[in-house]
Amino acid sequence: MPTPRATAAELVCWKCGASLAALTLPLRRLEECPKCRAELHVCRMCADYDTGVAKHCREPTAEEVREKTHANFCDFFQPRAGAYVAPNTAEVDRARAQLDKLFGR
Numbered sequence: 729m730p731t732p733r734a735t736a737a738e739l740v741c742w743k744c745g746a747s748l749a750a751l752t753l754p755l756r757r758l759e760e761c762p763k764c765r766a767e768l769h770v771c772r773m774c775a776d777y778d779t780g781v782a783k784h785c786r787e788p789t790a791e792e793v794r795e796k797t798h799a800n801f802c803d804f805f806q807p808r809a810g811a812y813v814a815p816n817t818a819e820v821d822r823a824r825a826q827l828d829k830l831f832g833r
Contacts, residue, residue, distance in 0.1 A: 734775070738809035742772040743797075745812035755807055757799055768807070771796035775808040 739748040746763035759768045771777050771793050776786040783792045787804045 734807055734809040739807055740809070740812045741766055741768065742770065742811035745814065748807075753807070755805075757801065767797070767799040769799045769802075769805055771800065771802075773807050773811045774802070774804075775806040776804060777808070777811075 736751050736753050737749045739751070740746060741748060741761040741764060743766035744761060744764040746761055748761070748768070750762065751759065751768075755768050757769045760766065761768060771784060774785075776790070777784060777796070778786050783790075784796060785792075790802055790804045793800045793802060
């Protein structure tokens with residue numbers, strides 16, 4: 729079943745979460761986030777990006793792209809809503825506190 733296409737109003741930057749509503753679709757290959765300047769035509773922003781499958785791509789005929797956060801020439805690219813995943817800062821803080829306790833800081 730094909731993935732529904734996202735509208736520009738639904739899109740956010742994969743890196744910082746900023747709204748991409750002001751951009752027009754389709755995204756150009758060298759399109760950048762207006763806030764953090766991250767490239768947007770990247771695997772991490774694609775509807776087929778999936779870390780649970782080979783090459784992190786659900787499109788079986790796509791050529792492998794090694795740099796998932798750099799602009800690429802993939803013809804199968806479809807931007808996806810919800811590409812931004814906030815970092816788990818609570819987990820990082822907990823690990824840091826355990827290290828501090830372990831090393832007596």
